[in-house]
Amino acid sequence: MHRQKLSLSLCVVLLVVAAGCGRKTDTGGTTGTTGTTGTTTVKVTDVKLGRAIGGDKAISDSTDKFGPNDTIYASVTTDGSAPSTTLRAKWTFEDGQTVDESSRTIAPNNRERTEFHISKPNGWPAGKYKLEVFLNDQSVETKTFEVQAR
Amino acid sequence: MGIFDKLRKHDEEKPKADFSDVQSGSSTTAAEPARPVPDLPPVTGTTGQSDTYVVVAGDSLSKIAKRYYGDANKWNRIYEANRDQIKNPDLIHPGQRLTIPGA
Numbered sequence: 044m045h046r047q048k049l050s051l052s053l054c055v056v057l058l059v060v061a062a063g064c065g066r067k068t069d070t071g072g073t074t075g076t077t078g079t080t081g082t083t084t085v086k087v088t089d090v091k092l093g094r095a096i097g098g099d100k101a102i103s104d105s106t107d108k109f110g111p112n113d114t115i116y117a118s119v120t121t122d123g124s125a126p127s128t129t130l131r132a133k134w135t136f137e138d139g140q141t142v143d144e145s146s147r148t149i150a151p152n153n154r155e156r157t158e159f160h161i162s163k164p165n166g167w168p169a170g171k172y173k174l175e176v177f178l179n180d181q182s183v184e185t186k187t188f189e190v191q192a193r
Numbered sequence: 194m195g196i197f198d199k200l201r202k203h204d205e206e207k208p209k210a211d212f213s214d215v216q217s218g219s220s221t222t223a224a225e226p227a228r229p230v231p232d233l234p235p236v237t238g239t240t241g242q243s244d245t246y247v248v249v250a251g252d253s254l255s256k257i258a259k260r261y262y263g264d265a266n267k268w269n270r271i272y273e274a275n276r277d278q279i280k281n282p283d284l285i286h287p288g289q290r291l292t293i294p295g296a
Contacts, residue, residue, distance in 0.1 A: 100222050127226035132219070142212045149223035157221035168210040 085123035085151055087130075087183045090176050092117050100156035107188040111166035117159045117174055117186070124152050131177040132159035137170050146177075227251045243274070244293040248285050261293050270294050 093102035093116050094109065102118045109115055119130055131146035143161050169192040176184040227250040246257060254268035262270070272282045274292045279285060 100220060121223075136210055136212070140209060140212070143215045143217045145217045145219060147219045147221060148226055149221050150226040151223040155221060155223035157219060157223060159217065159219045161215055161217045163212070163215050165211075165214050170210075 085121050085125045085128045085178065087119055087176060087178050088122045089120040090117060090174070090184045090186055091120075092174065092186055092188050096158050096160075100158045107186070109167065109188060109190050110193055111169070111190060113167070113190075114160055114162040115167075115188070117176070119157045119159070119176055119184075121149075121151050121155050121157065121178075122153065126150055129177075129179055130157050130159075131180070133175045133177065134161055135173045135175070136168070137172075142172065242295045244295070246291045246293050248287050248289040248291060250287045252285060252287075254279075254282055254285065257291070257293070
């Protein structure tokens with residue numbers, strides 16, 4: 044008798060737990076998304092440098108050697124989706140002197156490209172430069188390039 | 194003065210490059226993130242009358258229910274009244290015109 048009662052109690056507990064697991068009490072979905080967590084699942088899959096970009100923000104003239112009057116483009120390819128993610132490009136010269144730093148917050152959906160560019164009307168000093176790309180403040184890719192005196 | 198001192202002095206005197214006139218910019222194929230919609234006070238005066246609401250970015254049925262009824266758990270009322278255009282209650286789109294049943 045005691046064992047029967049125990050089994051019955053156990054069944055009731057299991058049923059309550061099972062019902063609780065399948066219960067949906069709220070719909071917190073937001074427009075255009077199926078999740079609400081905002082979890083970032085975005086990766087930087089490629090960074091390319093060059094002198095020009097196309098309409099798809101891809102580099103159309105890829106190089107790592109520039110002239111003093113070139114505009115320098117960096118095309119950052121990301122894969123994945125997130126409601127909000129921030130890309131940052133930090134450009135530095137030789138011993139670490141900061142040339143420029145800019146960021147862009149995007150809502151990527153699958154594969155996207157984001158381009159950053161810098162120019163200098165008075166001409167770039169010849170030397171070695173570095174571009175560091177950050178995804179949500181984490182360094183994810185570094186590219187080096189050179190400006191050659193003409 | 195030793196040779197190392199001379200080298201150090203030479204390094205210290207080397208002028209830093211001037212990047213003050215650098216211009217920068219960016220563009221992307223990605224969408225801009227949706228701006229957060231401020232929590233609006235509950236709408237009053239809807240008792241017994243249905244209303245029409247146009248969905249904006251960042252909305253959810255819970256959020257709209259909270260605004261109209263003061264209770265996010267009443268999202269199902271809006272869902273039931275708009276079953277013809279809402280297939281998935283977790284997914285509504287900016288620009289959708291929803292019927293809001295009266296309280």
